[in-house]
Amino acid sequence: GDSVTQKQGQVTLSEDDFLFINCTYSTTTYPTLFWYVQYPGQGPQLLLKVTTANNKGISRGFEATYDKGTTSFHLQKASVQESDSAVYFCALVPGTGGYKVVFGSGTRLLVSP
């Protein structure tokens, strides 16, 4: 079945450090891929969306590239701020036109000033 893997449970950085969060996926379709960010006590909000048509998303300084060859969809940011501290979820929607969404286990980012 369709799946998403985030191996990093937590990433701890200092302000201005480079961020890299790993996400790999498995599907037999051409999926749409998302990064959502969740702040404490809130619902997730969309950070990035990438499809097979555009391959790359950039938002609020974050960047993710969809690599079909390695089935990866990593999240990067050149310089993190304390306000970026949150949980980041990678999510996959299979390219079958349905309504199911598969989320990764999430990566908690802690940024110290």
Added chain:
Amino acid sequence: AQTIHQWPVAEIKAVGSPLSLGCTIKGKSSPNLYWYWQATGGTLQQLFYSITVGQVESVVQLNLSASRPKDDQFILSTEKLLLSHSGFYLCAWSLDWGGAGAEQFFGPGTRLTVL
């Protein structure tokens, strides 16, 4: 502007008691609606989705049920709560195109504690 409201904000319930959680979306007609469950510190598990009034599809079986009595309302319920039902319940909506490939907008969630 679209707004999504979930009620109640939090609930503390006894094992074996019934539950009803609600979600209302204002400012958007005929949205796709979704229910998710999130354990503390865990991932989001999609529970149900609905693309039209009266039609609800189950994604996983967790002894829960859902209904869509109105275009803008989505209800999650069970007659008998289990300890494993504790967690954070999130309602979400998306535009009515491209299946779930459209961005989802999440509500503020309901925190449920089952004792």
